Amino acid sequence: MTELRAYQQYIDGQWADAVSGSTFESENPTLGAPWAIAPDSGAEDIDLAVAAARRAFDSAEWRCSLPQYRARLLRRLAALVEEHGPEIAEIETQDNGKLIMEQRLQWVLAAELLYYWAGMADKIDGRSIAAPLPLPVKGLPIPESFVYTRREPVGVVAAVTPWNSPGGQLLYKFGPAIAAGCTIVAKPSEHTPASTLEIARLVDKAGFPAGVFNVVTSQDRETGAALASHPDVDKVSFTGSTATGKSIVRAAADNMKRVTCELGGKSASLVFDDADIPTAVKGVMAGIFAATGQTCMAGSRVLAQEGIHDAFVAALAEAAERMIIGDPMDAETQMGPISNRPNYEKVIGYLASAEDEGATIVCGGGPHEQLGGYYVRPTVITNVDNAMRIAREEIFGPVASIIRFRDEEEAIAIANDTQYGLGGAVFTQSIPRAHRVAHRLRAGSVWINTYRLVTHMAPFGGYKESGWGREGGPEGLDAFLETKAVWTPVE
Ligand code: NAD
Numbered sequence: 001m002t003e004l005r006a007y008q009q010y011i012d013g014q015w016a017d018a019v020s021g022s023t024f025e026s027e028n029p030t031l032g033a034p035w036a037i038a039p040d041s042g043a044e045d046i047d048l049a050v051a052a053a054r055r056a057f058d059s060a061e062w063r064c065s066l067p068q069y070r071a072r073l074l075r076r077l078a079a080l081v082e083e084h085g086p087e088i089a090e091i092e093t094q095d096n097g098k099l100i101m102e103q104r105l106q107w108v109l110a111a112e113l114l115y116y117w118a119g120m121a122d123k124i125d126g127r128s129i130a131a132p133l134p135l136p137v138k139g140l141p142i143p144e145s146f147v148y149t150r151r152e153p154v155g156v157v158a159a160v161t162p163w164n165s166p167g168g169q170l171l172y173k174f175g176p177a178i179a180a181g182c183t184i185v186a187k188p189s190e191h192t193p194a195s196t197l198e199i200a201r202l203v204d205k206a207g208f209p210a211g212v213f214n215v216v217t218s219q220d221r222e223t224g225a226a227l228a229s230h231p232d233v234d235k236v237s238f239t240g241s242t243a244t245g246k247s248i249v250r251a252a253a254d255n256m257k258r259v260t261c262e263l264g265g266k267s268a269s270l271v272f273d274d275a276d277i278p279t280a281v282k283g284v285m286a287g288i289f290a291a292t293g294q295t296c297m298a299g300s301r302v303l304a305q306e307g308i309h310d311a312f313v314a315a316l317a318e319a320a321e322r323m324i325i326g327d328p329m330d331a332e333t334q335m336g337p338i339s340n341r342p343n344y345e346k347v348i349g350y351l352a353s354a355e356d357e358g359a360t361i362v363c364g365g366g367p368h369e370q371l372g373g374y375y376v377r378p379t380v381i382t383n384v385d386n387a388m389r390i391a392r393e394e395i396f397g398p399v400a401s402i403i404r405f406r407d408e409e410e411a412i413a414i415a416n417d418t419q420y421g422l423g424g425a426v427f428t429q430s431i432p433r434a435h436r437v438a439h440r441l442r443a444g445s446v447w448i449n450t451y452r453l454v455t456h457m458a459p460f461g462g463y464k465e466s467g468w469g470r471e472g473g474p475e476g477l478d479a480f481l482e483t484k485a486v487w488t489p490v491e
Contacts, residue, residue: 005036005091007193009045009217010200012052013210019044024219026193029097029337029344030327032373036095038193038217043226046185049214050232053156053183056211062183067122070178074121076206078114081199085111088167088198090329095194096163097337097374098291099328110171113456117175120477124151124180131490143489151481153181154258155234158227160187160248162240163339164294164396167195169262172456172471173237174199174213180480182235185214187227189240191340193217231255237479238262239296241394242420242465249468260469260479262296263462264394265422268415269299269451270437272408273307275427279449280308281315283427284400287451289323289378292335293398294343296466297423299451301384301391302402303411309404313382316400317363320378325368337374338397344374347397350390354381354401357388364398386414394420408437416442421463425451444470 004025008015017023018039025034039045056062081088085107093100126149157177161169166188177184188196200215216223224244228236229251235258238248245261252259269287271280287299304312328336338344351365364379376397384391384401391401405411415424424441426434426448438446444461447453454460459470469479 004034005194007036007038007197007217009039009041010197010204010213010215011045011049012055012214013204018042019048024190026095026191027340028094029339030094030329030373032341036194038197040220041216041218041223042220043223045216046223046226046230049185049216050156050227050230052211052214053185054232056209057153057156057183059209059211061209062181062212065181067124067179067181070181071118071121073206073208074114074118074175074178077202077208078111078118080202080206081107081114082111084198084202088195091198092167092192092195093328095192096166096339097328098165098339099333099336101331102291106165106168109456110168113171113175116456117179120176120474121179124477124481126150126483143491145487145489147485147487150484150486151180152484154480154482155182156232157182157184157480158187158230158233158236159184160224160228160236160238160240161189161196163189163191164291164296166192167199169239170196170199172239172476175456176477177237177480178212180477182480183212185216185227185233187216187218187224190219190221225251228252229254233257235259235480245467258479260471261467262460262471263422263465263467264420265296265298265462265466266301266392266394266418266420267297267299267423267425267443268301268303268418268441269425270411270415270427271302271304271308271312272411272426272428272430272433273305274429275308275312276429276449277308277312277315280312280427281319283425283447283449283451284316285319287425288400289320289335289398290452292338292376294339294396295452297445297452297454298396299423299425300395300399300401301386301415302400303405303414304402305405305411309402313362313380313402317380320380321363323378325375325377326371335378335398337371338376339374341374343396344376347376347395347399350393350395350397350399351379354384354388354390357390359384359388359390359401386417392418408433412437412440416440419465422466423447
């Protein structure tokens, strides 16, 4: 048996086992077998990590640090990510089964993201505001004064991340948090501890002061809860499911922590009669089959207009059946496994419920028998009604539910009839319709004749139960800053 890759956690600039000494195994979903081992930490480790982040935040070295200093650290880290990105890409593919081709691109973009936030660190400034004039009220003179605002770091940040894109999700928080001057305790998913600890290795090498970045790993979801409810954490930056997001919001109420949440979705792709079928098929495939459908922004509901419905479904099913499914480490593979056993079982369960509810499976519909691990065939389901479970709940797998519509009004009504509001797409050759519909979709991102384009330079986030706040771009920086008004009389 090959030896498991062994990790320690990173607290206060030191590598350490869990206080309890416990460990847990992380599975490689391509094999359905363990490949790495990490500390299984508890509340006592969280206390140590939060205390280290607090000390670092309060230290003169960090509190009084020039933005140029933080920018230099971010640039050093970016250079290390450029150098080691290809290795981390392979590690993450073993941990969560995402295609190596996508991982390689993601780690190139990760370095770009860090350079972007390095450039932002010294552009954080405030406003000066017109001084109020004395009021003509006898006996109540208001001195002429000057007020200016300062943008200050929010404090100790808990960064809690999911398994589908663990390294990338962490860096979306890390970049702006460090640019703002915060310190961080990161808690990756119990299914994918590796890439966050690999990032910690590079943070250490880049020379970040001890305690500025800490990582605690655990298989116990209570450890995440202990971090999110910790009284000395000022902000939780969370990416994960809506159910967990809600419990984090409740836990944050005790000390009124700041919270941003990037949550789940049930996004709709709207395919109109005048769409170009090859373009729509390409976009819808990117929306629902990329990353084996395990993306928050997955276009899992596909709304097809009556006139194009049959031709579009036939073309989509044909393309889905042609997909190369297999080893995510192989550059030719187009779809890898589901990332872990619980999600695999959940996806299979939804496929059974689709037929029970009266929908029709056109292609796929179950596991890939020839492959080991957690493989599911790309699936297209028709005769779906928006009230069915497969149209309302996040499946988080390669399952496209096709819903037929008559006209634009009906399409918009169906698309918006969901608790979620993360993304959406419009496929049409009419420019006015594209923008008209994009404006009416209640979602944080809308793509026109494409899908799944994202960048750290643009805001990303959800309406409704898909989240609070935005990540990326200047909007993403705001989430790590407090605003202070400073007053002084000028008389
Ligand atoms: P999850 O909510 O089960 O877990 C996410 C993280 O929260 C994990 O690290 C977990 O250990 C931790 N956690 C669990 N219970 C907790 C608690 N009570 N308090 C604090 N932390 C706790 O999500 P998942 O299954 O890992 O990821 C899939 C979900 O993430 C999907 O719903 C997907 O849509 C969502 N997601 C959203 C985005 C986005 O940007 N909107 C991106 C990626 C994934």
